[in-house]
Amino acid sequence: MSNVPSDLLYTKEHEWVRIDGNTATVGISHFAQSQLGDVVFVELPDVGKTFETGESFGTVESVKAVSEIYAPLSGSVVEINNEVIDAPELVNEDPYGDGWLAKFEFSSEPSGLLSAADYEQFIKEEADK
């Protein structure tokens, strides 16, 4: 079954968010990587680029599929995970740790993110579809 750490926030697009002061680290959830299968390619934006909530900021690709990743909040990219570009399998192996994707600095407090319990409920419904 899927692993949903309780200290993180989530989106319905299956990103996770770890908030620390006014930065947010973003990755894709365990459920998302398991649905995607072997991740073979990650494309991330340049540091300094700004995104609005819900805007695509990169892609995670498996052998067969391209999956867009969406900004869970509005802000600018302050750091990207260069390791995951060279070793995309980190997204599968450690989605909440070494497989993180980007760090955003946000100006206004993020809103509309799901708690771990709500996200767990959401993926349960997705899986039953």
Add this chain to the structure above:
Amino acid sequence: MKQTPLNARHRALGARMVEFGGWDMPVQYAGIIAEHKATREGAGLFDISHMARFWVTGPDSERFIQLIDTFDISKTAIGQSDYGIMCYEDGGIVDDIFTYHLGPDEWMVVANAGNAEKDWAWLNQHTAGYDVVLTDRSQELAMIALQGPKAESLLAGLTDADVVNLAFHGITKATVDGATGYISRTGYTGEDGFELFLPASEIERIWDRLLEAGATPIGLGARDSLRFEPGLALYGHEIDRDINPYEAKLGWVVKLDKGPFIGSEALQDIKAHGAARTLIGLEMTGRGIARQGYPVVALDGSELGVVTTGMPSPSLGKNLAYALVKAGSVKVGAEVDVLIRDKPVRASVVKMPFYKARYKK
């Protein structure tokens, strides 16, 4: 959604299921890359019961297949099979097929799942004047494939048929673990291997036996990457309603000298004037994976064509693609750009196929 007789087995194995051509099918079990490698190195087991199995019988069966197939099956001996194409009058492709010569006036035509209804209607539309009987046996007979360098030894232990000496593209009646049907030396992976046609009512048992004997279950994801590397066409990608066999580099399947068949006039014309487009192989040299539908452009930005299939090749470790481009526009060694989400990413035109098939001939 339609289910094959092995649906419960796929679910029990923890496969991720997807809709494919109206069927509920496994896209992967352990993972596409692991399954791909298991087939290249060992023996992969595929449920392909979603494909169509049509019997053509009667005194005019050969003449009828000659009408609907671009290939010349007059030389296909009993116990042999051949790859073929069904074309429309304008040379566009209805489907690609395999025709198995089972006995005197008895043939089996295997066609794509997504085209099954269209193909069935197409065949039935053309029987006027031919003494043939068409029978759809897709339901009663299941179809599984066992592919890879270890397929032969694995299957030999479970059947009375002499699979070691079964010819390339040969087909024979066989009993597999008590179930009676056919085994052919055909497949869609670029490896030696077999396809088994056995009663649907017994296929779960056979599937289990083959897994117990060491085969690895393979989903549609790896089925695609396995056919992609050796350059086997897939309907909806390299071949389609609006693509003719010459464009798809399948001119060798069109036998214009065998006499008239559906599409022969148009194909003669296309051959005489040269096809408008041609299929090429691409290796991405820039960072990115080409996918179906992405535009291919010259370095000056002028349009060349479109990607038909692209993915990271598990066997070769490169991001590769096939593209349909204007005939004569590029040569092997040329550089082009693939537009990935509107961004040009560099690629080299390379020889195809990418992987040399390892058939036992």
